[in-house]
Amino acid sequence: xxxxxESSLSVSLKSYEPAIFVDVDGTLWPDKGPGSxxxxxxxxxxxxxxxxxxxxxxxxxxxxxxxxxxxARGLCTLEQLRERVFxxxxxxxxSGVAFDFRYCIHxxxxxxxxxxxxxxxxxxxxxxxTEITQKFSIDLxxxxxxxxxxxxxxxxxxxxxxxxxxxxxxKMFELNINPINEKYTYKLVNFRVIPSIPLLTRYIQYYxxxxx
Amino acid sequence: xxxxxxxxxxxxxxQTVIGDLPKxxxxxxxxxxxxxILYELIPLDVISKIYVNVSxxxxxxxxxxxxxxxxxxxxxxYEDNPWGPSLTTFEVLKVSTQGLLAxxxxxxxxxxxxxxxxxxxxxxxAENALMxxxxxxxxxxxxxxxxxxxxxxxxxxxxxxxxxxxxxxxKKNEDVYVDSGIYFFPYYIxxxxxTPASNTGISDDLLPQLxxxxxxxxxxxxxxxxxxxxGEKLEFARRAFEDYPEKFRI
Numbered sequence: 001x002x003x004x005x006e007s008s009l010s011v012s013l014k015s016y017e018p019a020i021f022v023d024v025d026g027t028l029w030p031d032k033g034p035g036s037x038x039x040x041x042x043x044x045x046x047x048x049x050x051x052x053x054x055x056x057x058x059x060x061x062x063x064x065x066x067x068x069x070x071x072a073r074g075l076c077t078l079e080q081l082r083e084r085v086f087x088x089x090x091x092x093x094x095s096g097v098a099f100d101f102r103y104c105i106h107x108x109x110x111x112x113x114x115x116x117x118x119x120x121x122x123x124x125x126x127x128x129x130t131e132i133t134q135k136f137s138i139d140l141x142x143x144x145x146x147x148x149x150x151x152x153x154x155x156x157x158x159x160x161x162x163x164x165x166x167x168x169x170x171k172m173f174e175l176n177i178n179p180i181n182e183k184y185t186y187k188l189v190n191f192r193v194i195p196s197i198p199l200l201t202r203y204i205q206y207y208x209x210x211x212x
Numbered sequence: 213x214x215x216x217x218x219x220x221x222x223x224x225x226x227q228t229v230i231g232d233l234p235k236x237x238x239x240x241x242x243x244x245x246x247x248x249i250l251y252e253l254i255p256l257d258v259i260s261k262i263y264v265n266v267s268x269x270x271x272x273x274x275x276x277x278x279x280x281x282x283x284x285x286x287x288x289x290y291e292d293n294p295w296g297p298s299l300t301t302f303e304v305l306k307v308s309t310q311g312l313l314a315x316x317x318x319x320x321x322x323x324x325x326x327x328x329x330x331x332x333x334x335x336x337x338a339e340n341a342l343m344x345x346x347x348x349x350x351x352x353x354x355x356x357x358x359x360x361x362x363x364x365x366x367x368x369x370x371x372x373x374x375x376x377x378x379x380x381x382x383k384k385n386e387d388v389y390v391d392s393g394i395y396f397f398p399y400y401i402x403x404x405x406x407t408p409a410s411n412t413g414i415s416d417d418l419l420p421q422l423x424x425x426x427x428x429x430x431x432x433x434x435x436x437x438x439x440x441x442x443g444e445k446l447e448f449a450r451r452a453f454e455d456y457p458e459k460f461r462i
Contacts, residue, residue, distance in 0.1 A: 150271075150290055168278040173271045188303050189290040190263075193278040203284055 018142035019061040020053060021129055021156060024101075026148035027167055027197070028064070035070040037084055047095035049197045054097055056204040057144060061098045061136065065128045065155070068103040072110030081105070102128050124151040125181070126159035133159065144209065146197065149174060153191040158184045163209060164191040165200055213258050213330070216304050217249060219317035220267035220294040229443040234270035236317030238440060240453050243462060245440065246273065246317050247280075251462050252326040254282050259330065264317070265289035265300050273317075320449045322436040322459045436460075 025031040028049075029041045050062055070076050076084075085101045092099040106119040121127045133140060145156035148167045156164045166172060194200045223235045230238060236246035243251070246264070253259055264286050266273050271290075277283050291300065301314050313330070436459055438449035453460050 153290065168275075168283075172274070173268075185292075186295065186299070186303065188307065190307075191288055191290070192286065193274060193283050193288065195279075 016137050016139035017061065018057075018059045018144075019063055019132070019136070019138045020050075020057065020059050021063050021065050021132070021143065021145040021161060022050075023123075023147035023149070023152045024064050024066045026169060026171060027146055027152075031148065031169075031171060034073050035075045037068065037070070037081070037088070038076065041088070043088060043091040044095075047092045047097060049201075050092065050097045050099070051095055052201045053197060053204070056201045057209050059142075059144065061138075062092075062100070063129075063132050064099070064101040064103075065123070065132070066101070066103045067107075067122050068105055069107045069110070071105045072107035072112050072115035074111045078105065100132075102132060104128065124154035124158070124184075126155050126157075129156060129159035129161065142209065146200065148172060150189070153189050154184070157189040157191070158187055164189075165194045166191050167197070168193050168195055214261040214263065214304075214312050215253055215259055216263045216265065216289075216301060216312055216314045217246065217317045218265055218297045218300065218314060219246060219270055219273050220265045220291050220300065221297075221318070222267075222269055222294060223318075223441070225442045226440070226446065229446060232269070232272075234266075234273055234317075235440060236270075236273060237276060238318075238446070240320055240449070240460065241462075244276065245320055246277070248321065248323075248460075248462060249315060249317065249319065249326065250277075250282060250286075252321075252324070253330075254285060256327060256330055261287055263287045263289055263304055265291065265304075267291045267294040269294070316439065318440045320436075320438040320440060320453065320460070323461050325437065 022028060025036040028046050029036065029039075032039055054060060054062065068081060071078050071081050081103075085103065089099055089101050104119060104121040104123070106115050106117045106122055108116065108118050110116040119125075129145075132138060140160045141162050143161050143163065145152065145161040145164045146167070147153060147156070147164070148169050149171060150166070150173055153164050153166055194203070217236075219234060219236045221235060223230070226235060236249075237244045240248065250262070253262055262285060264273065264277070266288060267290070274288055277286060289300070289304070295303070297314070297316070301312070304314075305312055315326075436452060436456065438445060438452065440446045440449050
């Protein structure tokens with residue numbers, strides 16, 4: 001009896017914090033097709049952008065959520081991708097941003113058969129965001145998602161993120177070949193369009209996250 | 213008050229005239245139809261959110277608005293395939309905590325009329341009045357009917373199978389519920405131009421009954437307005453635009 005009471009208390013006192021979810025290719029750095037992550041990236045600029053955004057929104061956790069098809073397409077090995085992700089993570093973390101990088105390596109038309117899967121994690125599926133939410137106790141109502149494609153908005157929206165921003169670019173409506181699960185057919189995908197992350201930071205400084 | 217501008221339609225009836233161009237992007241003078249609506253709505257303090265819903269076929273609207281000054285104030289709603297105005301409105305109502313004014317994006321409105329209309333609506337407290345009139349829902353069935361006989365704002369949400377059933381329920385003194393977040397204006401532009409849409413659910417005879425029962429909000433709408441969903445109507449609107457340039461100045 002006593003044990004039950006304790007566990008229910010611990011659940012109710014659990015604190016949920018907001019997070020910033022961000023796509024990488026086309027959002028944090030230029031999208032140059034599969035393998036953009038291996039191109040020259042100004043990590044210093046990325047770090048300062050994220051730090052500015054975190055300060056403006058009073059959010060301390062940043063999660064990168066990305067479809068990385070370079071392994072599936074045979075452009076690099078999984079080991080190489082892991083090393084690169086670790087390098088990016090540690091560089092951004094050094095600037096004081098709690099940064100975590102999650103990625104899906106599958107692709108339904110992959111050249112590498114091992115990764116040719118209709119997986120559940122590839123965006124527009126909400127799975128990556130949902131897993132992070134559960135693992136780190138994230139409050140989605142106060143969280144922000146920034147992406148550059150409608151599939152990013154779909155993924156965030158299906159997961160339940162309230163504030164979704166898409167960076168205005170040409171590729172916004174290039175749809176993912178992953179079919180959308182039928183249960184999401186009648187879910188609202190609700191987002192705003194912004195020119196860039198620094199401008200979003202300014203909007204948030206001026207209006208606050210709540211107004212968005 | 214929140215506003216929903218419906219811009220997801222395929223515009224099949226106008227395809228031969230405007231091709232793939234979304235209807236709200238038809239140019240009248242320097243501005244598109246949608247820009248004209250937005251210019252009127254954005255300065256109004258009573259409006260807290262403006263939703264613009266688009267579908268795969270009308271994404272050009274986002275590109276058109278993305279570079280404008282007011283883009284960050286607009287919340288886009290994306291539908292892969294158009295759900296239809298009724299379902300979209302119903303879904304938005306679920307998340308909208310305030311009254312919702314649903315407007316079709318293919319309307320050419322005389323300058324100033326939308327601002328005046330919203331002012332009338334808020335000053336008359338029509339929203340609150342409606343809230344107090346309606347009874348709560350009991351029925352499990354719910355359906356939304358689009359009323360498309362005026363070409364203006366034309367949606368109402370029902371929790372009954374049809375308006376006729378609603379009238380029946382009223383007679384039997386059963387509890388019924390009509391969502392009051394949406395406003396309907398039973399005014400006609402020009403009867404000869406009417407093209408009833410396939411999903412029209414209310415007959416002309418029924419309209420006065422519903423209005424009498426306070427189920428439809430009717431705020432006088434002064435000024436010229438044109439719904440542009442057929443080539444004939446587009447031509448008519450263009451002629452009016454040229455004949456009365458002072459009325460359509462932004």
